[in-house]
Amino acid sequence: MSADTPHVLVVDDEADLRELLVITLGRMKLKATAAESLDAAKAALADGRFNLCLTDMNLGDGTGLELLQFIARHCPEMPTAVITAYGSMETATDAMKYGAYDFIAKPVSLDRLRQLIEDGLDINEVEDHHEEEDNLIGEAPSMRALKAQVRKLARSQAPIYISGESGSGKERIARLIHNLGSRRAKPFVAVNCGAIPSELMESEFFGHRKGAFTGAVEDRKGLFREADGGTLFLDEVADLPLHMQVKLLRAIQEKSVRPVGEAREFQVNLRILCATHKDLAQEMAEGRFRQDLFYRLNVIEAHVPPLRERQEDIPALVGHILKRLSEAWEIAPPIVSASAMKTLEQYTYPGNVRELENTLERALTLCDGKEIQEEHLRLQTDTLPKSATATARETCTAPERSLGQPLEEFLQDIERQEILKALDATHWNRTAAAKKLGMTFRSLRYRLKKLDLDRSPGESE
Numbered sequence: 001m002s003a004d005t006p007h008v009l010v011v012d013d014e015a016d017l018r019e020l021l022v023i024t025l026g027r028m029k030l031k032a033t034a035a036e037s038l039d040a041a042k043a044a045l046a047d048g049r050f051n052l053c054l055t056d057m058n059l060g061d062g063t064g065l066e067l068l069q070f071i072a073r074h075c076p077e078m079p080t081a082v083i084t085a086y087g088s089m090e091t092a093t094d095a096m097k098y099g100a101y102d103f104i105a106k107p108v109s110l111d112r113l114r115q116l117i118e119d120g121l122d123i124n125e126v127e128d129h130h131e132e133e134d135n136l137i138g139e140a141p142s143m144r145a146l147k148a149q150v151r152k153l154a155r156s157q158a159p160i161y162i163s164g165e166s167g168s169g170k171e172r173i174a175r176l177i178h179n180l181g182s183r184r185a186k187p188f189v190a191v192n193c194g195a196i197p198s199e200l201m202e203s204e205f206f207g208h209r210k211g212a213f214t215g216a217v218e219d220r221k222g223l224f225r226e227a228d229g230g231t232l233f234l235d236e237v238a239d240l241p242l243h244m245q246v247k248l249l250r251a252i253q254e255k256s257v258r259p260v261g262e263a264r265e266f267q268v269n270l271r272i273l274c275a276t277h278k279d280l281a282q283e284m285a286e287g288r289f290r291q292d293l294f295y296r297l298n299v300i301e302a303h304v305p306p307l308r309e310r311q312e313d314i315p316a317l318v319g320h321i322l323k324r325l326s327e328a329w330e331i332a333p334p335i336v337s338a339s340a341m342k343t344l345e346q347y348t349y350p351g352n353v354r355e356l357e358n359t360l361e362r363a364l365t366l367c368d369g370k371e372i373q374e375e376h377l378r379l380q381t382d383t384l385p386k387s388a389t390a391t392a393r394e395t396c397t398a399p400e401r402s403l404g405q406p407l408e409e410f411l412q413d414i415e416r417q418e419i420l421k422a423l424d425a426t427h428w429n430r431t432a433a434a435k436k437l438g439m440t441f442r443s444l445r446y447r448l449k450k451l452d453l454d455r456s457p458g459e460s461e
């Protein structure tokens with residue numbers, strides 16, 4: 001073994017398990033040191049440098065949680081995983097809150113153990129991927145703290161609940177956690193739970209067999225299996241109907257799914273991240289969100305601050321967004337006049353970064369392509385912000401059905417116009433827009449997707 005061979009510390013008071021772990025590590029060509037108690041582990045850590053630690057939760061003279069606390073103080077960079085008794089999810093959750101990157105339940109499966117060790121050692125490589133962070137603009141203290149938290153969370157396998165207002169960047173944070181973590185080479189699958197009609201949800205999530213129901217013309221894998229090995233991001237998770245919450249909980253607990261119309265179960269290995277602009281704790285308190293699922297998903301919370309609380313980041317965001325838009329539009333990036341920038345900095349953005357994007361997109365449409373001036377922003381309180389799409393549509397009067405135009409298409413035009421009007425009037429706050437339109441948030445999300453209005457042009461996938 002060379003000096004570069006990763007060195008793993010194994011802590012367990014049960015001699016049999018300790019031995020099994022040491023043998024497995026040896027077969028993986030890794031160096032192992034075993035400690036039989038909390039004190040012995042502390043002494044080993046004080047003596048040598050380790051790339052990874054695997055610890056049992058019961059250590060005779062202490063607990064795995066105490067060891068995690070010691071590690072957090074003395075060697076926070078070292079990834080640590082815990083071994084828990086069968087079925088004790090609460091302990092596993094606690095351990096992840098104390099900084100463990102993952103856990104493995106007894107009886108220990110060798111395949112799972114190998115995966116756990118590989119993931120842990122891969123964490124050391126994560127540091128090389130910092131350029132990913134360049135896509136997350138924000139140097140305000142709250143954003144710096146969030147980035148530091150994201151770096152830590154990327155090293156863990158814990159489920160994360162990302163809270164924050166609509167358009168504040170929750171999905172972007174989820175992607176960053178994935179891209180910085182050990183699953184980065186595997187898929188990141190984002191699903192908007194509010195946009196899937198309730199009756200299609202089970203088959204969207206878990207897949208179906210051809211012929212399982214009318215319309216199931218071919219086999220479908222489902223999002224869980226598409227994300228296998230990677231990360232599944234459940235956006236607007238509070239919009240999941242209760243019957244799906246039960247099924248989701250089961251899939252997470254069993255780490256397996258059964259497609260509709262299929263007799264077999266399929267194992268899945270994924271990390272779940274979720275987000276909602278709603279207050280999930282309140283949804284739970286009011287009985288709309290299952291408590292058991294809440295605790296399973298919300299092991300650690302990351303909060304994305306609203307844009308109005310980090311106004312110092314606005315100039316950098318403006319530069320970043322205009323660069324992206326001008327690349328997509330194949331034009332040179334425009335300059336922003338000093339007074340326009342001042343207005344942009346002072347505005348409060350109920351729709352957060354997405355509203356800033358829409359504002360700039362509209363301004364870019366309205367300006368001469370060289371300089372964005374204050375009047376192109378339309379952010380004065382007496383003039384509500386509008387989307388570029390809406391501005392373009394403003395030039396048309398009420399739609400008139402042209403000869404031969406299919407009725408369906410004509411009705412969609414009207415639907416699109418009404419939705420854009422409501423979104424403009426509410427600063428692209430979709431909850432408020434849905435209310436204004438007299439429909440549920442879920443239904444609005446569904447229509448936005450259907451009409452291809454859920455993403456601004458130039459926005460990358």
Ligand SMILES: Nc1ncnc2c1ncn2[C@@H]1O[C@H](COP(=O)(O)OP(=O)(O)OP(=O)(O)O)[C@@H](O)[C@H]1O
Pocket residue numbers: 135136137138164165166167168169170171172173235276277317320353354357459
């Ligand atoms: N810090 C940031 N730096 C650069 N772009 C950002 C940042 N935050 C958000 N964005 C951009 O703003 C838009 C909205 O972000 P995102 O979709 O992540 O928000 P969200 O909170 O998930 O929204 P929703 O609640 O509607 O799902 C995206 O185009 C995203 O790329």
